[in-house]
Amino acid sequence: MIDQNTPADALCAFVAGLRYEQLPVPVVERCEELFLDWIASALAAKGMHPLPQFEAFAHAMGPAGGPAEVLASRGRTSPYFAAWVNAASSHLVEQDDLHNSSVLHPATVVFPAALAAAQDVGASGAEFIAACVAGYEAGIRIGEFLGRSHYRIFHTTATVGTLAAAVAAGHVLKLSPEQMRNAIGSAGTQAAGLWEFLRDAADSKQLHTAHAAASGLAAAYLARGGVSAARRILDGEKGMAAGMSSDADPARLGDRLGSRWALLETSFKFHASCRHTHPAADALQAVMQREGLAHGDIESVLTRVHKGAIDVLGVVDVPTTVHQAKFSMGTVLGLLAVHGDAGLESFRDHALSDPAVAAFRDKVGMTLDDEVDAAYPKRWLGRVEVRTRSGACFQGAIDDPKGDPGNTLSRAELADKARRLAAFSGAASPAEIDALIGRVWQLRTAPRIGALLPSS
Amino acid sequence: MIDQNTPADALCAFVAGLRYEQLPVPVVERCEELFLDWIASALAAKGMHPLPQFEAFAHAMGPAGGPAEVLASRGRTSPYFAAWVNAASSHLVEQDDLHNSSVLHPATVVFPAALAAAQDVGASGAEFIAACVAGYEAGIRIGEFLGRSHYRIFHTTATVGTLAAAVAAGHVLKLSPEQMRNAIGSAGTQAAGLWEFLRDAADSKQLHTAHAAASGLAAAYLARGGVSAARRILDGEKGMAAGMSSDADPARLGDRLGSRWALLETSFKFHASCRHTHPAADALQAVMQREGLAHGDIESVLTRVHKGAIDVLGVVDVPTTVHQAKFSMGTVLGLLAVHGDAGLESFRDHALSDPAVAAFRDKVGMTLDDEVDAAYPKRWLGRVEVRTRSGACFQGAIDDPKGDPGNTLSRAELADKARRLAAFSGAASPAEIDALIGRVWQLRTAPRIGALLPSS
Numbered sequence: 019m020i021d022q023n024t025p026a027d028a029l030c031a032f033v034a035g036l037r038y039e040q041l042p043v044p045v046v047e048r049c050e051e052l053f054l055d056w057i058a059s060a061l062a063a064k065g066m067h068p069l070p071q072f073e074a075f076a077h078a079m080g081p082a083g084g085p086a087e088v089l090a091s092r093g094r095t096s097p098y099f100a101a102w103v104n105a106a107s108s109h110l111v112e113q114d115d116l117h118n119s120s121v122l123h124p125a126t127v128v129f130p131a132a133l134a135a136a137q138d139v140g141a142s143g144a145e146f147i148a149a150c151v152a153g154y155e156a157g158i159r160i161g162e163f164l165g166r167s168h169y170r171i172f173h174t175t176a177t178v179g180t181l182a183a184a185v186a187a188g189h190v191l192k193l194s195p196e197q198m199r200n201a202i203g204s205a206g207t208q209a210a211g212l213w214e215f216l217r218d219a220a221d222s223k224q225l226h227t228a229h230a231a232a233s234g235l236a237a238a239y240l241a242r243g244g245v246s247a248a249r250r251i252l253d254g255e256k257g258m259a260a261g262m263s264s265d266a267d268p269a270r271l272g273d274r275l276g277s278r279w280a281l282l283e284t285s286f287k288f289h290a291s292c293r294h295t296h297p298a299a300d301a302l303q304a305v306m307q308r309e310g311l312a313h314g315d316i317e318s319v320l321t322r323v324h325k326g327a328i329d330v331l332g333v334v335d336v337p338t339t340v341h342q343a344k345f346s347m348g349t350v351l352g353l354l355a356v357h358g359d360a361g362l363e364s365f366r367d368h369a370l371s372d373p374a375v376a377a378f379r380d381k382v383g384m385t386l387d388d389e390v391d392a393a394y395p396k397r398w399l400g401r402v403e404v405r406t407r408s409g410a411c412f413q414g415a416i417d418d419p420k421g422d423p424g425n426t427l428s429r430a431e432l433a434d435k436a437r438r439l440a441a442f443s444g445a446a447s448p449a450e451i452d453a454l455i456g457r458v459w460q461l462r463t464a465p466r467i468g469a470l471l472p473s474s
Numbered sequence: 475m476i477d478q479n480t481p482a483d484a485l486c487a488f489v490a491g492l493r494y495e496q497l498p499v500p501v502v503e504r505c506e507e508l509f510l511d512w513i514a515s516a517l518a519a520k521g522m523h524p525l526p527q528f529e530a531f532a533h534a535m536g537p538a539g540g541p542a543e544v545l546a547s548r549g550r551t552s553p554y555f556a557a558w559v560n561a562a563s564s565h566l567v568e569q570d571d572l573h574n575s576s577v578l579h580p581a582t583v584v585f586p587a588a589l590a591a592a593q594d595v596g597a598s599g600a601e602f603i604a605a606c607v608a609g610y611e612a613g614i615r616i617g618e619f620l621g622r623s624h625y626r627i628f629h630t631t632a633t634v635g636t637l638a639a640a641v642a643a644g645h646v647l648k649l650s651p652e653q654m655r656n657a658i659g660s661a662g663t664q665a666a667g668l669w670e671f672l673r674d675a676a677d678s679k680q681l682h683t684a685h686a687a688a689s690g691l692a693a694a695y696l697a698r699g700g701v702s703a704a705r706r707i708l709d710g711e712k713g714m715a716a717g718m719s720s721d722a723d724p725a726r727l728g729d730r731l732g733s734r735w736a737l738l739e740t741s742f743k744f745h746a747s748c749r750h751t752h753p754a755a756d757a758l759q760a761v762m763q764r765e766g767l768a769h770g771d772i773e774s775v776l777t778r779v780h781k782g783a784i785d786v787l788g789v790v791d792v793p794t795t796v797h798q799a800k801f802s803m804g805t806v807l808g809l810l811a812v813h814g815d816a817g818l819e820s821f822r823d824h825a826l827s828d829p830a831v832a833a834f835r836d837k838v839g840m841t842l843d844d845e846v847d848a849a850y851p852k853r854w855l856g857r858v859e860v861r862t863r864s865g866a867c868f869q870g871a872i873d874d875p876k877g878d879p880g881n882t883l884s885r886a887e888l889a890d891k892a893r894r895l896a897a898f899s900g901a902a903s904p905a906e907i908d909a910l911i912g913r914v915w916q917l918r919t920a921p922r923i924g925a926l927l928p929s930s
Contacts, residue, residue, distance in 0.1 A: 071699040075692065079554035081537045098535035171717035176663075203671065207632075207678050208685050210666035213712035214704040215659065221701045222663045229664050233685070236531065243527040245677045248670040256669035261627035262717065 025272030026252045032275040033156045033185050034198035038148040038462075045279045046462050049147045049154075051432055052115055054458040055286055056108055056125035057089065057470060061446055062362060062439035063110035064090040068221040072106045072228060086134040087469050090445050094473065097134035097239075098232050101183070104130035105231035106224040109175070111362055112344045113439060116293045117154075117284045118422070119395045120161025120178070121169050121326065123227075124284060127179030128153035128186045130231040135190035135238065136467040143464030149189035151281055156202075157182025158280035160252065162270040166395070168263040170329055176211020176226030177262065183234025184241075191242050203247025204237035206258050217333040219342035286421040286432065289360040291344040294327040295351075296419040297390075297400030299360065302351050305404050305414035313355035313378055315406050321347055322387030322401035324394035331384065343369035348379030362442045398422070429459065446471060481728030482708045488731040489612045489641050490654035494604040494918075501735045502918050505603045505610075507888055508571055510914040511742055512564055512581035513545065513926060517902055518818060518895035519566035520546040524677040528562045528684060542590040543925050546901050550929070553590035553695075554688050557639070560586035561687035562680035565631070567818055568800045569895060572749040573610075573740045574878070575851045576617025576634070577625050577782065579683075580740060583635030584609035584642045586687040591646035591694065592923045599920030605645035607737055612658075613638025614736040616708065618726040622851070624719040626785055632667020632682030633718065639690025640697075647698050659703025660693035662714050673789040675798035742877040742888065745816040747800040750783040751807075752875040753846075753856030755816065758807050761860050761870035769811035769834055771862050777803060778843030778857035780850035787840065799825035804835030818898045854878070885915065902927060 038046075063069050073091055076099040086100030087093075090107045094100075108114055109126040116123050128150050136146045161178045168174060184205035188198050210229065215222035241247070251257045252271065259266035289296055298321035305311065323331075330345065337343035343365060344350070352375035353360040357368055368375050390399045400416040418424035427435070433455050440451040454470060494502075519525050529547055532555040542556030543549075546563045550556075564570055565582040572579050584606050592602045617634045624630060640661035644654050666685065671678035697703070707713045708727065715722035745752055754777035761767065779787075786801065793799035799821060800806070808831035809816040813824055824831050846855045856872040874880035883891065889911050896907040910926060 068696075068699075068701045071696060071701050074699055075695055078695070079536070079552040079692075081535075096535040171712050200676075203676065204678065204681055207668045207671060207681065208666045210664045212663045212704070212707065212714065212717055214707050214710040214716075215663060216712070217710075218702065218705050220656075220659065220703045220705075222660065222703050225660055225663065225696070225701070225703075229689070236535075239531055239534070240524075240527060240681070243524075243530055245524045245527050245681070246674065247676045247678050247681075248668070249674050249676075251668065251670050254670040254673075256627050256672070258668065260670075261668055 024253065025268050026250065028272040028275060029156060029159060030199050030202060031195050033152040033189065034193060034195040036148055036152045036189070038144040040276065041148065041151060042279065045151060045281055046147055048282055049150055050458055050461045051429065052125050052281070052284060053129060053150065053461065054436055054455060055115060055432055056129045057454065057458070058436035058439035059111060059114040059126070060089040060104050060108035062113060062443050063107045064443035064445035066110055066443070068224060069107055069110060072103055072224065076103050085138045087137060087471070089470065092471055092473055097138045098235060101130040101134040101235045102228045102232035104133065106228040109227040110224055111290055111439070112292060113287050113290050113362070115284045115286055117158050117161070117280065118398055119283070120158045121174050121395050122157055122161040122178055122182070123175040124154045124157050124182060126227045127175060127183045127230045127234065128157065131183035131235040132186035132190055133467065134235060135187040139190060140466050141190050142466060143461040145190065146467050147462055149186045152189040153182045153186025154281040154284070155279070156185040159271050159273055162273070163252065163266055163268060164259060164263045165265040165267060166326070167265045169326060171213060172262055173211040173213055173226050176230050177209040179227060179230030180209040180234045181205045183231045184237040187235040188238035188241060191238055193238065193241055197241040199249060200245065200247045201238045201241035203249065203251040204240055204245065205234045206251030207248060208233040208237065209258060213330070216330065216345065219337070219339045283423050285423065286427045288420040288427070289350065290362045290365055291350045291360055292330065294323070294330050295347050296421070297398045297416060298323060298347065298402050299350050299354055300416045300419045301400035301402040301414035302404065303354055304416055305402060305412050306355065309412050311404070311406065313374065316355065316381060317405045317407045319351060319382045320403040321382065321384050322390055322403070323384050324391040325386060326394060328384055328386060337370065340365050340369055346379065347384055348382035349375060351382050352376070352378035362439065480709065481724050482706065484728040484731060485612060485615060486655050486658060487651055489608040489645065490649060490651040492604055492608045492645065494600040496732065497604065497607060498735065501607060501737055502603055504738055505606055506914055506917045507885065508581050508737070508740060509585060509606070509917065510892055510911060511571060511888055512585045513910065513914070514892035514895035515567060515570040515582070516545040516560050516564035518569060518899050519563045520899035520901035522566055522899070524680060525563055525566060528559055528680065532559050541594045543593060543927070545926065548927055548929055553594045554691060557586040557590040557691045558684045558688035560589065562684040565683040566680055567746055567895070568748060569743050569746050569818070571740045571742055573614050573617070573736065574854055575739070576614045577630050577851050578613055578617040578634055579631040580610045580613050580638060582683045583631060583639045583686045583690065584613065587639035587691040588642040588646055589923065590691060591643040595646060596922050597646050598922060599917040601646065602923050603918055605642045608645040609638045609642025610737040610740070611735070612641040615727050615729055618729070619708065619722055619724060620715060620719045621721040621723060622782070623721045625782060627669060628718055629667040629669055629679070629682050632686050633665040635683060635686030636665040636690045637661045639687045640693040643691040644694035644697060647694055649694065649697055653697040655705060656701065656703040657694045657697035659705065659707040660696055660701060661690045662707030663704060664689040664693065665714060669786070672786065672801065675793070675795045739879050741875070741879065742883045744876040744883070745806065746818045746821055747806045747816055748786065750779070750786050751803050752877070753854045753872065754779060754803065754858050755806050755810055756872045756875045757856035757858040757870035758860065759810055760872055761858060761868050762811065765868050767860070767862065769830065772811065772837065773861045773863045775807060775838045776859040777838065777840050778846055778859070779840050780847040781842055782850060784840055784842060793826065796821050796825055802835065803840055804838035805831060807838050808832070808834035818895065
């Protein structure tokens, strides 16, 4: 048994014991919405580099069939490799969700692991939802615990994602509290992922989520099989915080368990870019609409941002790939200013090739803003200063970027986004995605998760 | 192409370009010896917890057949899962090799990855040897680069092992210099493994090597497939040293490439325990022999050790498992004092159950010694102070523990160790292990690696 002397103990006991019946209806509904949004992100990446390389590796190293579904390719394989490929897939087009204060993208690590395990053991929709909520609640609190110093070097979705995936898969597997602690321990000691790849526009972001989901799932299955692990992997003397953080706050691990539902704080992405660009993007759009400005009227845009935005976006100067363009503040603002849209098609068609977007990009600057930085990561404030060719200067400010909990997307908007993402890659027909949307909105009643799409 | 402006660049270019023809004969011979020693370690773990759990997971998640061999169980599967299981297996009985100044166990991560890839592509013995040497040379220098601060929290064999495995597998796959850099980048961003498990006698040490070998192999295959990665994963601003070390020394990465063969500095393990116990163990044996002492004559033993020994061994008080007993200085010295031997059988039969060993254990202390610590990690000095019941005090000192390069094991001794390890678990018959020894001593001439043991 686990004593509850520490916040880490309390978190472990909470997630191991969490039952569907405890969940408030809005949590269940939001979980379904996040799941649909995740499926759409996974489908949108079909055929996009480096996903075919990941699929080829899984095909070479995994079994040719199995209980678990690979969404983009509609193949079936073992839970391990299904989690691995689906996680890579769902973090590729930068349309998956984000939790602000943990700076964690929970969906891309929680759902692939939980789905693969659920398809393996034949879990019900309600069991799947409870497991995913457990993964969100654990992952978000662990991300908050490791803090800003961790995120400065480590890709939290990769590191913490391993633990979130382990908790979700472990919950599907109905691990005991002691087994859950072992799953968390085996996950934490496999947690990895460094931001260094970003300056090279390299393919590691997908490897990070693949690694997190699969290693987390492995941790859960190994725990079920009797493999033990460190009891204090989070806060022990030689644990994650000791090795990978300088501002860890253990109290965050036990923050209002069972009364605060962190899953509800998760943001949906409206623009198809790094979330750090969204507050300024929305603020710029607000100014342009309010003042009736066209992109040609604008001389310069100064975005006032938090430090994390500079850390992540500051390494990108002139983007060389569409994926890297999603981390270029100037490109994102340029797409919105010139084309009124920063969705997947805009990025594909204009981000690298449109001279007007490139010209606008060079007008955009970033500067650290103390007020914005103090609010971060709890709130992601958007502040821009727009100077026009005629010499005017306008301030733009938004406090809740579109998709944030205070400005969330409706089920109709999410369904529309899912249709657009599926159509973008052609991974599912309109009829297929409509049928799937209908099923996900009723997920809680499904006796079994089953296959999401017909086999190819 | 890779410029050679930095030591990291030079290391990458060196390992990508390394050819068998460059290798001095002693390096080739020692590589064969290390390979046999590794095979024996993998075989010795057959049936020992948690290996069956690892085998069951690989069986559930991997294909039921394939080009690569699982040594202990004689199954065949994909290269990924063969590397995963063989790496777990070979680090379990604590008989695998160690490189002193990097505090890296290279064999348990390099050989599983290289063997699986070699069996996949049909590499020759000479190609396999060159790839393994590349893995050793890279891994050892990266371990030295990350330094003592890294090892204080991170299990270097787990973290650096991922890169060593990637280099070895990548060399087998004949990666270009640019692909090799991507393999190193994808490996470094998956590198993980914390010492926290040790106090709980948990099963993570095997998970660490499994994870390292398999993730490193994956990095190599993904690089061959065209997946890119960070160019400066070792020394970049958000790379491994930035996140996981406070005393990294980049110059170590390029240290005498092509003239210093770090593989030759690797130690074989004579005792079946953590290498940190060996210097004191040998020093105690020397005193007891010199002074004609029996264990009953001894009142107390004070071992004078380096800081790393206290970090790793200091968490174990009264061992509760045979594996944990390998990290108990008092138990190791007790086995030697009482039974004259700290081999696998001694540990199995006496480490936990013999009251005389337990009594001796409680007489053993550890203290930090400045001279020993200053020499570490380059040299692992053994210093003990033995007080007898009759009031005498004797000093024991050895400078090269048995198995160290200055006191290495002969081919006859290594063959004998391999026979003992195979017999311990029954994983291979005497005739099978003799045939295998003969083949390994001629490995350089083998046209193909092929299967090491007949299928079950």
